[in-house]
Amino acid sequence: MPFGAFKVALLGSGAGSKTYWAAMLQTEVGGERHESTFRGMDVDSDDNVYVAFVDGSGEEGRIAKFEQSDGVPTLAASVVLDNTVPTGNLTLWNDGGTEILTLSGGRNNQSESCYVYSIEKDLSTDVNGGASRGIYINSGENNSISHDQTELSSTGVLNWCSMDHFSYFGWHTVQAGIWLETGWSIAQTGSSYSPSNGISADNTQIGTCSAFQWGADRWGVAGKYGTQPWIVGNYNTSGNTTTGSTYEYSGWDTNFSGAKGSLVCNTNETNDPAYWLITNPHTSNQSVYFAKLPENNITSPTWVRKISGGSMYGPGQTGSVGNTTGTPCRPIVDSSDNIYIAWGDRVGSSGGNDRASIAKYNSSGTLQWSNTIVINSGTATNQFNPHSLRLSDDEEDLYISIERGRPDSSQNGSGMLFKVPADGTLTSSDNVSFGGGTFVYNTQTYTEAAGSLTVASNTSSGWSTSSSQSGATAYYPSESSFDSYLATAEIEG
């Protein structure tokens, strides 16, 4: 695919003549330009970037591979996958000596299972004979792909989650559990590993899910319950080789409403702390909370920070992931125990410009920097919400996939990808031309201070161990290619 087959805006150059950029990509099928929504994303050791995304229907999965050998991204390969393949999480991992891509996530509207699909980095060589294996979800008539942030470890353990809706009384359930590498089937198959699965009670209040592993012995799901952020899962003392016991924790501060969270654990630190990002759109307390929770004493935070001000409006409410029941972007941790977080909001009001905020903290809870990407011509129909964060191998570059932006309001929305320096530099108040509009990547001085968060043990969601899931029949998704839409043949910016 020739250079320029999608829109690229250059932000500038950094140390070692590295180039930083923004990119957006739409596909063209049958001569018609299609909306795209970027979701899972990862970066390999050669700085190739892989993005999983969906088309305008929100269900048909695609993967694009971007090379940047000349310092700017070019579309190197692409594949269309049918709509049983999840796109919520894309993880590059070493499968017995071969580096492959694995897509995972909750079941979608076209599927009965949470499928896991792997493909080699060329996006044309099948893994597992092209089979997508899955876990059958035995509840709910409807479901949503907005709730499928999974976590895949370097050893092939997948923490999965899914959310199902019922067609009456607004009830839904969240389910989660563990998958193993062995053939991507339920772990009892060919393995001594005996994982646990869990399910919430049917209710209206639980929502959103982002699966995580917390230390060796605890797995779970971060999301929301009613007005509050919630964590549920199972705990045991034998490395998740037994079902163990269930647990629930909630977070609370005055004026929480629609608050929800996402969580990542850092096993490099003592007590395997988790970092809990919470977005709270309550009109009297528009804010983002960020807490460090020790695994061995979860109700006693090590610290809690609160970010507010800066004309923050509706944090966590933009986008299909960040909508009122969606899941915030999962934080990431670098080798020096710094944590990167990201969230979406609008500037000042519901009709304000779309904004993605990115912040870096150290493990002591000291803010290192906070920057924002603001689409100047954004409208409320955009979904400018960060979905995935990744660092390059040298940890100098931070990649952010944004679900959808629409700088030119006459055009369809497009997934966006940003590469910025991980040290927070290269900010500017200058407008950058992009996609028929402009954006600004600049520092943002939020009010950042100690926050209050009551973390309490709970049983409200009725989280319980479940055996209602079973291994799904292997599915073989169809693959085809797509044409990227040639929005412009030139680099902008």
Place this chain on the structure above:
Amino acid sequence: MKFIDSDGTFPLYVGDVTRIKPDWQEGDALPEGWRQVVETPLPSNYHEDITEDTLNPEPAEGYIPEGCEGIREAVSFISYNPTAVYNPDTNTWNEVWEQDIVSHDEPYPIVAVMVDGEWLTPEQYRALG
């Protein structure tokens, strides 16, 4: 552990202490003007729902079926906010939980439905097939 600083900011946590005094350990002197607060457990009715019943609710497609005899909605719940209160008799700061009745977001969660005159939980309702 929870702390209050000289400005009255509460709660602060151990990480807030070590941000100022990185080597601080329990038993060491706190930063100037800081005090440790004696913690108290959350009241047992924390997060308890307050419900309202509606008999013969208006049907809503995909939400409330035709002929539904009744719904029980959680309109609010009991929460508590932490405060620190100084006790001059003991010269200690103590954590006090102030009750806060918090409204659920609308539409209110339906926590039970009536079938044949009996209130059923969601699980009991689903078990009817």
